[in-house]
Amino acid sequence: MKNLLSCFCLGFLLVLGCQSEPRKIVPEVPLVAVPAKIVAAKKTANHAATVLSKKEVPILCYHNIRDFSASASGNIKVYTVKPPAFAEQMKALAxxxxxxxxxxxxYNYLVFDGPLPAKPILITFDDTREEQFTIGAAEMKKYGFKGVFFIMTVSINRPGYLSKEQIKSLSDSGNVVAAHTWDHHMVTKYTGDDWNVQLVKxxxxxxxxxxxxxxxxxYPFGLWNTAxxxxxxxxxxxxxxxxxxxxxxxxxxxxxxxIIVSGTWSTEGMMRSIDSSFK
Incomplete structure (x- = not known):
């Protein structure tokens, strides 16, 4: 009993001692956010061999989007897609x-290994035709598609061709405006001031x-040379x-x-050509 009382008194004194001791103030340590790991973009450009080894992105080339008769020349049929066929092709792609x-x-994909969507495609238009704006761009817009419009500057504002205002509208709405020379003269025949007239201006x-x-x-007609x-x-x-x-x-x-999308192709034929031409 005596030992029990002694233990009780000792515990009581210890409790009093703890309570009477001044509280130590521990300075609060601010939490430091750990920065997320940043993966730097690739800065070293790929060599030509690497660019050539990469899977090609399908690129379609359109010229005229208009009706033609069964008796039209073979050249017209190849370079002209009827409006209903163009609409069907855009829907099929979507x-x-x-x-x-x-x-x-x-460019970023080829040179710096940049990302691409699962099924990428470029849709391009040559020769500055007005229906590329009134039909082509309008139809693509239904599916959120954007295109590249290669312009011959000699044609701007001429009847049946794109106007300055239409070209500006294409660019402002997210399409890309690009060059297709001044007057569609073959690059392989340039001499002297042709480079300035056809490329720079x-x-x-x-x-x-x-x-x-x-x-x-x-390149006009797709023709090029190393020079x-x-x-x-x-x-x-x-x-x-x-x-x-x-x-x-x-x-x-x-x-x-x-690849040129021919007016003689069915929509199914166009889809097959994409698969076979860009493996």
Missing amino acids: DAGYQTILPEQL PKAKLEEIIGKPVKDFA AIPEIKKSGYEMGYILSTKRDTTDPLYTIRR
């Missing part, structure tokens, strides 16, 4: 899950109209577009492949 990309995204004219840099160039590539580079273009011929192994960015 239904198949394709998403349009633009040249900047293609059209680029400056289009930039004046849209208020943005013009970085892309399409043209340094001149195209010097003129300030980042990429050059051909048709479905062999690419240059030294400068593949200046021989980007496209």
Whole structure:
């Protein structure tokens, strides 16, 4: 009993002692947020061999979007797609899950391994025809598609061709305006001042109209040679577009492949051509 009482008194004194001791103030340590890991964008450009080894993005090339008769020439039939067929093709692309990309995204994919959607596609138009705006762009808009419009500057404001206002509207609505020379003269025949007339001046004219840099160039008839590539580079273009011929192994960015969508193709034929041409 005596031992029990002693233990009780000792415990009581210890409690009193703890309560009487001044409280220690521990300074609050602020929480420091740990920054998220930032993955730096790739800065080293891919070599030509790497660019050539990458899976090609399908690129379609349209010219005229208008009706033609059964007796029309073979050339007209190849370069002209009827409006109902164009509408059907855009719907088929959307239904198949394709998403349009633009040249900047293609460039970043080829040069810096940038990301692409699961089923990317570029839709391009050559030769400045007015129906590319009134029918082409209007139809693509239904599916959120954007396109690339290669302009011959000699044609601007002429009847049946795009006006300055339409070109500006295309650019302002998210499409890309690009160069297709002054008058569709073959690049393989340029000499002397032709480079300035066909490459430099059209680029400056289009930039004046849209208020943005013009970085892309399409060869008339898809014809190119190695002598043209340094001149195209010097003129300030980042990429050059051909048709479905062999690419240059030294400068593949200046021989980007496209296929012409023929007016003789069915929609199913066009879809098959995409698969077979861009493996």
